[in-house]
Structures are given as structure tokens and as C-alpha cells.
Amino acid sequence: MTDPATDHPLDAALDAFVARYRAIFPELHEPFDPEWRSPCELGEPFAGDDGATLVRWQPLRRPVFDAPEAAGDFASLERALEFEVHPDVKRYFARYWSAGLEATASDGHVSLILLWNPADADRLAENLIGHALAKRRARAGFSVFFACTEADSELFLSIDNDSGAVVLEKPGYKPIRTVADSLAAFIATLEPASPALHPERLGRVDF
Numbered sequence: 001m002t003d004p005a006t007d008h009p010l011d012a013a014l015d016a017f018v019a020r021y022r023a024i025f026p027e028l029h030e031p032f033d034p035e036w037r038s039p040c041e042l043g044e045p046f047a048g049d050d051g052a053t054l055v056r057w058q059p060l061r062r063p064v065f066d067a068p069e070a071a072g073d074f075a076s077l078e079r080a081l082e083f084e085v086h087p088d089v090k091r092y093f094a095r096y097w098s099a100g101l102e103a104t105a106s107d108g109h110v111s112l113i114l115l116w117n118p119a120d121a122d123r124l125a126e127n128l129i130g131h132a133l134a135k136r137r138a139r140a141g142f143s144v145f146f147a148c149t150e151a152d153s154e155l156f157l158s159i160d161n162d163s164g165a166v167v168l169e170k171p172g173y174k175p176i177r178t179v180a181d182s183l184a185a186f187i188a189t190l191e192p193a194s195p196a197l198h199p200e201r202l203g204r205v206d207f
Contacts, residue, residue, distance in 0.1 A: 009184035059098035
């Protein structure tokens, strides 16, 4: 019998990737910010080797997709844009509370963008409004970014809002090329990579 919570291909692909990630990297921690808490934090903050205050965390499944708090993540954005955001975008960002997850794709390194807390969802929506304006100036269709590429690259990965395809993009320009036909197909190809490779974690000594 299939589990209705993982019956959608995108849910299944993301759950499988997160399970592999947790198995390989069971000890995850981020700098502790008392003003930026997350439901995925574990235990009490502690002092790292360099004296910085850290907090342990693990990706945490959010309530079922149709829960009001998950469905509302993009409601304000849709009102501002006056059209609907692709369902895969909503499913992806509504699946977990998590810091960024690192992965290796066929073309190189990928840093998956996920939501740390409800305020992070608001911040994402605000950034996407600016992204939409830049797209209109470039006379390109709307897309939603979900991953960064190499730390020294300005290229990023997005979901094309019309087709649901994964595309490689540069800020302010039309997509460079299609990477995968769907987000589920793309995530299914990813392999977990060290959390230390995240752009905001590079140079830290606590890994």
C-alpha cells in the first residue's frame, strides 16, 4: 500500500534525498540565533570548538501539504503577481523545515534552498517579487529559484512556473538551458554532499 504522504513523485524524491542526507550526515549544526529560531532545532545551544554558540538541527517534516500554514506560504506572492505559483514550488518548500542541504548533481555542486522558519517563507516571497520584476524586464517567464550552484558562481537553479521544468539561470536574464523535465526528476539524481560546502558555511571550523 502506498503512503499518501509520499505518493507524489516530488515528495518521494525529496524524502528519499533527505533520508540519505541524514544517514550520511547525522550531526548537523548551525550558528545559534535567538532571534531566528526554527522548529527543526534540536536540544539546547552549545559552544563550538571556536567558542561560537551553535545549535543542532535536522530536516523536519512539516504538517501535511494541505495544512493552512503550508498552503499559505505563497498566498501573498500569488496576490502580488496576480497568478498562481506552480504546484511543485509549493510542495517543495512546504515539505520540510530545514537549513540548506548540499548535494552533488551531474553538472556539479548544488545548494538546495529550504525554509528555516515561517519568517523565512515571508522573506522568500519578498525576494521572489523582486525576481519577478527582473524577469519582466528581461521579457522572460516567471520562475522560482530553489538552489544555488558553485559558491563562486552567480548561476542558480529555478523551477519554470509554466512547465515545472528545472532551468539554469543567471540573474536578470532568460534561462540558459533546461536541466531536468521536473523537480522530482532532478532531485532523484542528487547525492548528498558535505554541509561544510554551503556558501554561508565555507571557512567555518566547526565541521
